[in-house]
Amino acid sequence: MYHILLCDDEIDIVNALEIYLTQPDYCFYRAYDGQEALQIAREKELQLILMDVMMPRMDGLEAMNRIRQFSNVPIILLTAKGEDIDKILGLNAGADDYITKPFNPMEVSARVRSQLRRYMQLGSSDQKKGAFRIGGIQLDDVCKEVLLDGEKISLTPTEYEILKLLMEHPGQVFSPAEIYQKVWKDQPIGSEGTVAVHIRHLREKVEIDPADPRYLKVVWGQGYKIEGSVRA
16 A cells, blocks of 8 residues: 655645545545645655645745655655746755646656655665555555455454454464454453354455455464465
8 A cells, every 4th residue: 555645735636636646555645735744744654745836834845855854755746837946946855756737647647656666666664564465455554444456345343453463463373262352352251253253254355255265264273364475
């Protein structure tokens, strides 16, 4: 999952960018001035920022200068047509690219993909905290989303927490009592049947054939585990 910050003081532009860029593996944050962008960049693990140059409170160049003090996340500046000086200043100050308004949707999408690909290939950092991939299952604990083969699936909070627990420890067997204690935060008295019901429902959502699961395995007499190739 790629976390992308969209920053512009015009709400319509932020809305348009999100529409242009909507993909199953993109998660968006919004900001409407440089100070908001700076705060989000400090608090969140981002893979890309698209940011307008001319904004109130703090402009895009100032925000970028401050972000560069603690992050090498790619930044694409948004500039109005003819603002060549902003493009030059932005690139000299640490921007990775710029896009001129009004946008061409295909160009926006292509430039975003290019920056994400380069950033990940060169190595942004270690794998993002809270992101897990096993086989075709992706769990993002920041957005609280689960994708199966690129498609978002809907889980109940309990199903989500069980899946998260297993994905955090691939291959490790958890007894029903351990699962109940960690997920329900309660004493696991008579918990086996409750856990089994939730595992069955979870299998129905993440397995092609719940009777012959690829991921959620039972270890008879011991408990449950998740199997599959772990992907960064």
